[in-house]
Amino acid sequence: MDSFVVEAWINDVTMANAQPDTPSPSKRARRSHHADDEIAFFDLDKTPVRPPQMSAAAGSSTRSASSFPSALASRPAFSAQPSGETSHSDAAPRSRSTSPTKRFQKTESLLGLAVPIQFIKKQTLVAAVPDDVRPLLEALSAVEAGEALLPAALRSHPDFQNDPRIRRHTWSDETQPASAAAAEYAAALHNHEQLRRIVGKSIASANKHRSEAGWNNLVHTPLLEHATLHMPHLEVEPITSAQIMPAFRPLLISGEQVPLPSSETSAAGSSVSGRSGLATSIRRGAAMTTSVHKMVDYALVLRPSDALQALIDRFLEGEPWEKQSINQTRYEPLRAQPAPVFIETKTTSGTQDSANVQLGIWVAAWHKRIRTVASQAGTEERLLTLPVVQVIGGVWSVLYVVDDGTHIRVLDDDCRIGNTNNILGIYQLQASIAALGRWVEDTFTPWVTDLLTRAVENRA
Known part of the structure; x- marks a missing residue:
């Protein structure tokens, strides 16, 4: 089982133990001013830090506060599809496609x-x-x-x-x-x-x-x-x-800049800022851990x-x-x-x-x-x-x-x-x-x- 599924389950257990009796109103996460300004990175050798506890209502406006079901469902073996119906996104989940950043793992x-x-x-x-x-x-x-x-x-x-x-x-x-x-x-x-x-x-x-x-x-x-x-x-x-700095990111042969991670992952590079889509962030983060952004x-x-x-x-x-x-x-x-x-x-x-x-x-x-x-x-x-x-x-x-x-x-x-x-x-x-x-x-x-x-x- 992928590590992001396990991490999502652990996160759910943590949230369940930390949920307040009276949920506070949902607030939209504020995006870092510099999120798109610099290349975010994940460091495998960095001492692990426990993420801030999230409120029970943190992601309730758009999706369930629990990230484990969505993380589990994203795995091909557990993806639920109506019989006779196969969408392109279900057949080839985006999380399984080759990330541009993963091209930069070899000399x-x-x-x-x-x-x-x-x-x-x-x-x-x-x-x-x-x-x-x-x-x-x-x-x-x-x-x-x-x-x-x-x-x-x-x-x-x-x-x-x-x-x-x-x-x-x-x-x-x-x-x-x-x-x-x-x-x-x-x-x-x-x-x-x-x-x-x-x-x-x-x-x-x-x-x-x-x-x-x-x-x-x-x-x-x-x-x-x-x-x-x-x-x-x-x-x-x-x-x-x-x-x-974005102005000095190296260019690919195609003329594109060496790719930045998504805004969710960029924000997570400096702090745990996303209050929804945790499983997606973990998946993308895992792809970045050995990429160029460290x-x-x-x-x-x-x-x-x-x-x-x-x-x-x-x-x-x-x-x-x-x-x-x-x-x-x-x-x-x-x-x-x-x-x-x-x-x-x-x-x-x-x-x-x-x-x-x-x-x-x-x-x-x-x-x-x-x-x-x-x-x-x-x-x-x-x-x-x-x-x-x-x-x-x-x-x-x-x-x-x-x-x-x-x-x-x-x-x-x-x-x-x-x-x-x-x-x-x-x-x-x-x-x-x-x-x-x-x-x-x-x-x-x-x-x-x-x-x-x-x-x-x-x-x-």
């Missing part, structure tokens, strides 16, 4: 976009990536090889003894004056204790089979905050609530200088309301601050396809948004190559999003930039995030500043 489905996204495996990326990201590629390759990761001041620390993964080249050969040795040791030890604490949380999360939200809260967020502590130009932003988890956001922030504000003042964001989302923390690095996290039970699709749709929307900026700048040149990060459990990998004009390539050479499950891995990860921070400062910031400057000047 290859991204080839159906107007600007196709190709995930491509490569043995090596040296010759495949553009020059704009090559310094970052080289820096992350050195980190992956374990070069100069560990502070020399901690050579005698017990955590680094008898670990065959730690080689001679793993130690930093930087030497400090004797006067600075004590301060260097204290700083290195404090950093080490913070990293070791995160490793403990990561191992516990794996052994306890924590959800994606659990990993994010206990492992990934503390790591990102700690690793960017000395990068004043970067902010760590959790963006699981960020949704793509976005990525984090962004490393540029904290602009005063001059760059003034330039961004000036650019946005000239944009129509439906495009008033420097990124592809109206989520306020990203509305006026560029986001050059996106991070998608999954537990080990999550699928690679799901991670690829979510990243793919998100970066497609970013490309669509930045192309509109580039067109105002009067340039047809390709967009900057973006690094994106996938996290599966405690293991972090980097991929590169390359603009090829008619399509977008996401290049992957299985570059593991670190992990949170052992002490060497987390030092690698800290060094990798530092390399990403340098790329944002040295490459992305000058590029986006030049792009916005030309766009604003061309408006004058």
